[in-house]
Amino acid sequence: MKNEIAEILKRSQLSVTGSRTKILELFQEANGALAHADIEKRTDDSYDRVTIYRTLQTFVEKGIIHTIPTADNSVRYALCKDECSTGHHHDNHVHFICDDCGTTYCLDNITVPEITLPKGFTQKRADVIVSGICKNCE
């Protein structure tokens, strides 16, 4: 597991440091999306808030994680699939956000439907955000 994480970092030409390893671990455990605040809590303030900002930013740039659009204010991140390459995310994501507990699920197994755009529009990425009540809160 640790090795796999180191692999991911090396593949992106990033040095393997404590904070990066820990934060990637959190994402793997989470099996869903995390907000900056979640990460702060789950690292028990072992790392500076600024480091977390910078780590997340680096991960996004390298295509290790991606941001998830949310209707409320918050910014959330989730692990990218392998198809993601640096700076270019051509994959489609379906996410479910529970109105009750706020948990964000990545519904990887659900296929994103085709959207037909008007003339002149070019699609790079499509996100589907479904909100409602999750299986734990029903």
Add this chain to the structure above:
Amino acid sequence: MKNEIAEILKRSQLSVTGSRTKILELFQEANGALAHADIEKRTDDSYDRVTIYRTLQTFVEKGIIHTIPTADNSVRYALCKDECSTGHHHDNHVHFICDDCGTTYCLDNITVPEITLPKGFTQKRADVIVSGICKNCE
């Protein structure tokens, strides 16, 4: 036009004030989504920033506008359709955000595809966010 705007406000039991009228006008002109900063600019600082915050919040509560999920940090708002009732938005939205100019389009005429959720999940709302290059930036 002014009348229509007053109508909307009265229907939501809100008093008809300068800032509310102006901001609603902006949304009608915009034919798309606006961020807090857009509104500040387009009102030429005629209204206090705090007033804009409160006005947007009130409009969301009353179901006059809704927030649009965005992958970047920003919060954007757009006019709701008639089906929106106070606090409950059961309609589906498709939005297109241009990576280049940042303009957000409401693609009202595009139907949101059905999403089949796993067992135990209940859908309240679905947003589709398509990003890419818009017709003006291609």
Add this chain to the structure above:
DNA sequence: GTAACTGCAAAATATTTGCATCCTT
């Protein structure tokens, strides 16, 4: 050893709250 990463301090931004005043009804 060197380049990259981190932590601390502080600046810049964004958002919220309290309260006195003003405006809508």
Add this chain to the structure above:
DNA sequence: AAGGATGCAAATATTTTGCAGTTAC
């Protein structure tokens, strides 16, 4: 006239930046 809306001041919260010290390779 009364209640709600606004503006101003200030408190909070969030994010960014600079720089010196530390760590990974």
